[in-house]
Amino acid sequence: MAETAAAGPWKRLALWLLLAPALAWLLALIVLPHVELAVLSFRERVGPRQYALSFAQYRTFFEEPLYWHVFVRTAWLSVISTLLTLLLALPIAWVIAKLVRGRAGALLFAICLIPFWVSETVRTLGWMILLRESGVLPALLVKLGITAVPIELLYRDATILVGLVYTSMLFMLVPLVSSLESLDDALVEAAYDLGAGGFAILRTIVIPHAAPGITAGCIIVFMLTLGNYLTPTLLGGKNSQWFTEQIYTQFITRFNWEQGAALGFLLLALSTGLVVAGLKLTGQRFGDVMRST
């Protein structure tokens, strides 16, 4: 603060004017709501409009196998879907950043982004038309003679994964392309001249260089997947058993806000824990990673 104070009153005023909206946003919409959520999760209804401090909500979570099952399942499917998204996006990002450049590259990139201007609801509806029993793909399979009768492709775990990968593709592609674009071709050429094969180049040059972009993409995709409600519910139906559904049910259907808040906090702990573990594992720092997007 000393530096700005010395620079004159105008700069100081400007600082406070810029600081005010940022603080208002962070306090009123991020920090205080989470404090309220924490307070909610640590209380229990003991009578009409009477509440007492308790760990009952958290105890319910650990004693009820359903919650446990759904919790682990959601985390597991989210990790798989994140890795699948990375695997599918990496070759495309390479083509956009390295193989087709200039206008053609920009055009291909734009084409890949266009589907994401449409809302998630419409895209999911498209998948439902394609995959349901009376849909396009089962009819095609019958016509090709692969199956005798139309089979139901919706309401399976694989379907949920397809939907999740599709929904998060954009958030993986953008950081990947921007981190690959900054890779100097000369490094790849030098490695090739020194006798490195394709896989060695990928492992020792491309991946280390793109690591911040890969990590950023993985973090955002993982978060979006874990917190997704629409796609698992529509594509998975009653079998989807996604953790956000449990939270939604507690809040909206059962009006048990205390239980919902506790489940929400557990989800937050899970996501934070997994992201921190991922950062530690890859030796990245959160701030640097996020700014590379």
Added chain:
Amino acid sequence: MIPSLPRPLWLRTATWLYVGAFLAFLFLPLAVVAVFAFNDAPYPAPPWRGFTLDWFLGSAARARVGLFEDHELLASIGTSSLIAVWVTVLAVLIGTTNAFLLERCRFWGRQALSILMLAPLVIPGVILGISILALASRIAELADELLGWDLDFLRPGLPLVVLGQFSYVVTIATLTISARLRRFDRTLEEAALNLGASAPRCSARSCCRICGRHWPAPPRWPFCCRSRISIRR
């Protein structure tokens, strides 16, 4: 590998096959929705039963109520657009002040603040939604109990939806605008100051110049992220 290195034929073929398959994956769901909007059948499912505009122009008299006759549906499109406009305006505004704060000011706690600003990206949307809902209800209840005020905008409704979307869209706006601001050559601003431009005027002008080309980008994000959290509806 890169174009300057020799690539075997199978690799080139495989690359383009993959690009084709990827684009098919991206566009198939959209194409299907677009095509079946014109199918002359009660359900969006094969087989194709002929072209019709009923789903757009149909009226109650013809058993199928088309989009342009369904006033409830049209009103909901209006609601969505209204929310999107509000969220976009607010997010770009606060995103710009945030970007200037992070890129142009030096103050104690700047690093911590910039990390906190990234937090909404890693908080699952549902949790952000329910926490804002819980806090708003608490404030509304307190105001009602203690002061007898009826703060209707804090009850579930459009103002809360706008706030909820805004709370994380700002982060995206901040990231894109500050990335642009960082690349901007500061000496241009200094030159303007030397030539007699006042400081606020200088900032405003430079901001419009550099962000002008970039501003269309952040608004598009809020639009496409809009459907993310259904709980906030």
